[in-house]
Amino acid sequence: MFDLNSSELRASERPPERETPERVQAFVLHHRAFFVLLAVLVAQLLLLSVQITRNQKVRLIQVWAVAVFDPFARALRGSYDATTGAWGSYRDLWRAQQQNRELNLQLTAARSQILQLSQQAAEAQRLRELLEFKNQLPFPAIAAEVIASSPGESSKAVFIDKGADAGLTPDLAVMTSAGVVGKTLAVFPHTAQILLITDTSSGVACTLEKSRVQGILKGGNLNACQIHYVMNEAPVSLGETVLTSGLDQIYPKGLPVGFVAEIAEGNIYKTIKVRPAAALDRLETVLVVVKPPSSELQAQNAPSHP
Amino acid sequence: MATPTHRPIAVFRMHPAILWGTVFAALLLQAFLPVKLPLARLFDFPLLIAIYFALVKRDPIFAIGLGAGMGLAQDALSNGFIGVFGMAKALTAYLAATASFKFELDEVLARLGLTALLVPVHGLFLLVLQRGLLEAPPPFQPLDLLSGALVNVGLGLVLFQLLDRFRRPA
Numbered sequence: 374m375f376d377l378n379s380s381e382l383r384a385s386e387r388p389p390e391r392e393t394p395e396r397v398q399a400f401v402l403h404h405r406a407f408f409v410l411l412a413v414l415v416a417q418l419l420l421l422s423v424q425i426t427r428n429q430k431v432r433l434i435q436v437w438a439v440a441v442f443d444p445f446a447r448a449l450r451g452s453y454d455a456t457t458g459a460w461g462s463y464r465d466l467w468r469a470q471q472q473n474r475e476l477n478l479q480l481t482a483a484r485s486q487i488l489q490l491s492q493q494a495a496e497a498q499r500l501r502e503l504l505e506f507k508n509q510l511p512f513p514a515i516a517a518e519v520i521a522s523s524p525g526e527s528s529k530a531v532f533i534d535k536g537a538d539a540g541l542t543p544d545l546a547v548m549t550s551a552g553v554v555g556k557t558l559a560v561f562p563h564t565a566q567i568l569l570i571t572d573t574s575s576g577v578a579c580t581l582e583k584s585r586v587q588g589i590l591k592g593g594n595l596n597a598c599q600i601h602y603v604m605n606e607a608p609v610s611l612g613e614t615v616l617t618s619g620l621d622q623i624y625p626k627g628l629p630v631g632f633v634a635e636i637a638e639g640n641i642y643k644t645i646k647v648r649p650a651a652a653l654d655r656l657e658t659v660l661v662v663v664k665p666p667s668s669e670l671q672a673q674n675a676p677s678h679p
Numbered sequence: 680m681a682t683p684t685h686r687p688i689a690v691f692r693m694h695p696a697i698l699w700g701t702v703f704a705a706l707l708l709q710a711f712l713p714v715k716l717p718l719a720r721l722f723d724f725p726l727l728i729a730i731y732f733a734l735v736k737r738d739p740i741f742a743i744g745l746g747a748g749m750g751l752a753q754d755a756l757s758n759g760f761i762g763v764f765g766m767a768k769a770l771t772a773y774l775a776a777t778a779s780f781k782f783e784l785d786e787v788l789a790r791l792g793l794t795a796l797l798v799p800v801h802g803l804f805l806l807v808l809q810r811g812l813l814e815a816p817p818p819f820q821p822l823d824l825l826s827g828a829l830v831n832v833g834l835g836l837v838l839f840q841l842l843d844r845f846r847r848p849a
Contacts, residue, residue: 406739417762
């Protein structure tokens with residue numbers, strides 16, 4: 374406590390320190406002559422620098438000025454370049470992002486268009502094949518679009534966009550360029566129901582192309598058909614083409630139905646599984662063969678039964 | 680020669696006409712004497728005058744002004760760059776005035792000793808300035824520097840005695 378008081382006393386006895394500006398002023402006044410000398414030397418140095426020239430007649434003051442200002446100018450230029458560069462990069466990036474977004478949209482649209490065009494091309498190809506096939510057919514035929522399929526699991530049928538108004542009647546053969554599809558089952562004014570050959574209730578009189586063995590093709594499970602009533606002794610080979618025989622009075626003779634996929638011996642009759650020639654699971658356009666007059670049918674069928 | 684600085688300093692004054700007449704005469708001699716007398720190129724009248732008045736008046740600011748003014752005039756009369764002699768003489772005169780505070784320089788020998796010191800300083804400063812600023816500076820010739828110092832000390836011996844006749848205590 375005593376020490377503290379004494380130190381406080383000593384501090385109070387200390388003369389007040391001069392303010393900083395006063396000290397600076399005193400220092401300048403004390404060294405006035407030196408500062409005057411400095412000013413005179415600097416002034417004359419500047420005077421000299423205006424007169425003296427260096428390479429290519431450049432005045433020294435210019436050299437000095439450039440030497441002093443050049444680093445700042447370079448730094449400023451560098452900062453400006455960096456800033457503008459960064460801003461330009463950001464702007465380019467933003468533009469690239471926008472462009473990327475637009476290009477993605479265009480790509481999506483183009484892909485969609487390509488898909489649409491390829492579908493149209495496929496459809497055109499399919500229709501061209503169908504038209505060629507139609508022209509080759511000796512019977513008149515009406516083209517129709519498949520518009521719906523049968524909702525039942527057990528029944529295999531589809532609906533087409535042509536009906537009675539197009540001249541369709543029940544029991545007309547329906548086919549594609551690949552082969553027989555089925556027959557018209559029910560005809561409505563503007564639509565018609567087609568019973569596929571794979572339906573269990575379907576029956577097609579057929580004959581094997583090479584062996585000329587005849588049978589009845591009925592629908593089976595898993596989109597396959599089976600030929601019934603073919604004797605075990607009948608020579609049937611795998612892959613053999615199955616054609617319509619025309620005996621059922623519905624399907625014209627000689628239309629491809631499918632190919633022999635499996636052969637098995639039974640008690641009396643063979644079990645012959647047939648893979649349909651037409652792609653029944655992805656039908657789009659079909660031809661409905663308008664039934665020719667019965668006389669024509671009989672005339673057509675006549676050669677097959679000599 | 681050296682004495683403490685807190686002694687009474689003797690300051691002299693001179694009639695302005697004599698002062699400026701001397702300055703003018705020094706510049707005139709410096710410019711035209713070497714034409715007639717080749718040895719006179721070693722003389723530096725303006726420097727000696729600047730040193731003398733710096734020592735006599737003991738005013739550094741006056742010394743700087745006088746030295747710079749005479750130097751600039753010398754530069755103007757010469758073919759060199761204006762400012763070279765001005766800077767060198769301003770610095771030399773400042774050093775002389777500063778030294779006059781520190782030392783008792785009323786004696787002739789003391790002033791000559793200081794002159795012998797300041798003339799090479801002036802020459803060296805000129806050399807440094809020329810080497811630093813000029814693209815093709817003159818070569819360093821120590822003999823010229825030394826001979827110049829000796830010649831000017833001798834000239835100062837006469838000149839200072841002559842000028843002392845005109846000074847009066849302030």
